[in-house]
Amino acid sequence: MNTYNCLLTGDGGVGKTALASVFTQNIYPEERIPTVVDFMSRSLMHNNKRVNVAVQDSAGQIDYTRVRLTQYPACQVVLLCFAINDANSVENVRKFWLPEARHNAPSKPIILVGTKGDTRSEEDTQPFLISKTEAEKLRKDCGACLYVECSAKNRINVDYVFISAVKIMTGEIPLEKPKKKRRCVFL
Numbered sequence: 001m002n003t004y005n006c007l008l009t010g011d012g013g014v015g016k017t018a019l020a021s022v023f024t025q026n027i028y029p030e031e032r033i034p035t036v037v038d039f040m041s042r043s044l045m046h047n048n049k050r051v052n053v054a055v056q057d058s059a060g061q062i063d064y065t066r067v068r069l070t071q072y073p074a075c076q077v078v079l080l081c082f083a084i085n086d087a088n089s090v091e092n093v094r095k096f097w098l099p100e101a102r103h104n105a106p107s108k109p110i111i112l113v114g115t116k117g118d119t120r121s122e123e124d125t126q127p128f129l130i131s132k133t134e135a136e137k138l139r140k141d142c143g144a145c146l147y148v149e150c151s152a153k154n155r156i157n158v159d160y161v162f163i164s165a166v167k168i169m170t171g172e173i174p175l176e177k178p179k180k181k182r183r184c185v186f187l
């Protein structure tokens, strides 16, 4: 059976563990359980074949950087998460998580994951919500293959995140082509 390995990264508190837990066990943890390293998996049918999806959960805290860096080599896709209602977590994608992924997994594909998608329906009470257009711009800027918005709480698009990761690993979803460098023309 083929195993496909993905690594969840992103700020602490954005919902990485909840996402992994709902996908692998269909359990949504209401409380935050701080993660250092965790490894979960689930098998599913994909194109009439049983495949195993291994999910590496990681610690978002800077203190655990050394531990987290050991997790990049085994993964085939990085699931870079931010919470759609948390401006800091969005900012840290560019500032911290993308550089870390590019440095430690230079050629590995990235899926940008917007977590806590359920908060979109609380537009009036949320002090911050990234728009879908801004999220798509962030995806482009990061060179990520895909932007997926999901909610572990409401179980929306959770399987879609991981099935998309499998499709990237099998080549069914094409990788983002590197941006063409502007050529300098001498006249």
Ligand SMILES: Nc1nc2c(ncn2[C@@H]2O[C@H](COP(=O)(O)OP(=O)(O)O)[C@@H](O)[C@H]2O)c(=O)[nH]1
Pocket: 010, 011, 012, 013, 014, 015, 016, 017, 018, 019, 029, 030, 031, 032, 033, 034, 035, 060, 115, 116, 117, 118, 119, 150, 151, 152, 153, 154
């Ligand atoms: N509204 C909402 N809250 C969520 C969702 N996923 C996780 N949370 C909450 O966010 C907090 C942090 O979740 P956790 O999975 O521990 O985040 P991690 O630190 O990234 O692993 C917890 O209180 C969760 O209940 C979601 O889809 N929607």
Ligand SMILES: [Mg+2]
Pocket: 013, 016, 017, 018, 033, 034, 035, 057, 058, 059
């Ligand atoms: Mg966690």
